[in-house]
Amino acid sequence: MHRKTILQAKDDLQKKKYSSVELTEAIYKRISDVEPKVQAYVHLTRDIALKQAQEADKNLGAGSNAPLLGIPIALKDLICMQNVRTTCSSKMLDQFISPYDATVVNRLKKAGAVILGKTNMDEFAMGSSTENSWHHPTMNPWDLQRIPGGSSGGSAAAVAAHECLAALGSDTGGSIRQPANFCGITGLKPTYGRVSRFGLVAFASSLDQIGPMTKTVADSALLMNVIAGNDPKDSTSANVERPDFMKGLDRSLSGLKMGIPKEYFTSGIDSEVEKSVEEAIKTLESLGVEKVEVSLPHLKYSVATYYIIASAEASTNLSRYDGVKYGYRSKKSDNLLEMYMNTRQDGFGEEVKRRIMLGTFVLSSGYYDAYYLKGQKVRTLIKQDFENAFNQCDVIVAPNSPVTAFKLKERIDDPIKMYLSDIYTISANLAGIPGIAIPCGISKTDGMPIGLQLMSRHFDEESLIAVGHHFQKNTDHHLQQPPL
Amino acid sequence: MSDKIDINKIAKLSRLKLTETESTKIVLYLEQVIEYIDKLNELDTTNIEPTSHILPVQNVFREDIVLDSADINYLAASPSSNKGHYEVPKII
Secondary structure (H helix, E strand, C coil): CCCCCHHHHHHHHHCCCCCHHHHHHHHHHHHHHHHHHHCCEEEECHHHHHHHHHHHHHHHHCCCCCCCCCCEEEEECCECCCCCECCCCCHHHCCCECCCCCHHHHHHHHCCCEEEEEECCCHHHCCCCCCCCCCCCCCECCECCECCCCCCHHHHHHHHCCCCCEEEEEECCCCCHHHHHHHCCEEEECCCCCECCCCECCCCCCCCEEEEEECCHHHHHHHHHHHECCCCCCCCCCCCCCCCHHHHCCCCCCCCEEEEEHHHHCCCCCHHHHHHHHHHHHHHHHCCCEEEEECCCCHHHHHHHHHHHHHHHHHHHHHHCCCCCCCCCCCCCCCHHHHHHHHHHHHCCHHHHHHHHHHHHHHCCCCHHHHHHHHHHHHHHHHHHHHHHCCCCCEEEEECCCCCCCECCCCCCCHHHHHHCCHHHHHHHHHCCCEEEEEEEECCCCCCEEEEEEEECCCCHHHHHHHHHHHHHHCCHHHCCCCC | CCCCCCHHHHHHHCCCCCCHHHHHHHHHHHHHHHHHHHHHHHCCCCCCCCCCCCCCCCCCCCCCCCCCCCCCCHHHHCCCEECCEECCCCCC
16 A cells, blocks of 8 residues: 555545555554664654544545545655644754644645655755754665665655655755655656745745655646645745646647756766666657757856855854744853854754854855855856756756765765765756656666656746656656665 | 954854864865855856846735734743743843
């Protein structure tokens, strides 16, 4: 039962093959079987989930066809759910209980979903391996010696290990797509503003976006139908109409042009990754998608730009953790300033502290123009690269990460090397465009999943969904399973 | 490079009380990352407008109507509160 996709389980539940309570229990059984090895979750919400499942069964009996009725889903632990802990995998928020639901959680509940628990992540979403979690690392279900990617590593590992039918993650520089890639699942980062950020713990507010992490593109489309849409509680959520993403699945690909950015196939890319992506491009050509070459000349500046902007925004956003209103407070202080400084010193982990320091530096008097303003200007150039490319094509097709999942501890002491594992995903966040990672092969060198990335114009997730779905109908990469 | 970085000043602005060991490590980190981001200087950005928000969003208004307040006891999340107030160490 735990191996089902959302759409399969939805069908089974409607046909009364099993109940939502049975499905939920089966998933918790799977969790207790594999969690000692994978450690994808930081806490489970079993009591709430079983109540939601019972309620769903009642509504199924009454003929309801709410889009996620009775479907067990996991949440990355920076998405607030009322009366449940939201720790952001940080000591700072270890005891924090959310006083309200994030808009996405509210929408999941209304759609009838069953919330299984909260998944592990890099502290405050800062990281590419989930090794920066204050709780514990998470292991890649394909190889327990390897990282699942990050920062939504817990969500990706939970989906790949069938510890949930799907999960929500968040993506600031690739934090949905890179772990989805490394764990062999599908991960969609929507257009900036497509999904409300209300109730999402902020990292870098001009880049953060919540999105689905699923076993198939079709499941992502279904989840998007539930979570996307304007929200008055988030003034940056876009006031555009939400299409029916499910309708886009079988849209014809004829006349569609894919742009292949030559800069994504230069130095630094693993040869197995390059080969699989090239085969995927041939598959898409055989499905009627026309190939053109495009150029994104500022790709090599994207990581540097990102670390200026994301760290600057993070240093500002994280100033709220002062030990007064919520979260951890150091007890060893006898005046207010000492209390702030001790609280932040004890409450934040190493990576978070250095990003706050970097962000504070680039915003500080005398360096603001040289770094922060410069970063914002290069961001404009990166955005223009995409605008030019989308004059020639509808979808950009590229590798998602230059490598496959690396080993635990392999990159943790080399921040630049760690940051560069996100080089292919970061520019979509800087430009605000949507991107999706889908499995396109297994490396013959290390047996780990390889990811294909598709990107499209603002608010054109439908093209990604259509191309991705046709690709999955014609290949079996997404059906490969980890040996767990 | 390190003449640029006044680690104590940045730590104070960041409200972080770093240990000696941490300071040394963070200086190395900042030097490494700043050297890396300095490659943006290869680009001439003289007449380029900065991007702070990716979508053309201006002010977002709504009708001035009274809605129900959320019935939430925010003080419950505080590490220390007293008689309906947040409690902090003595200021003066």
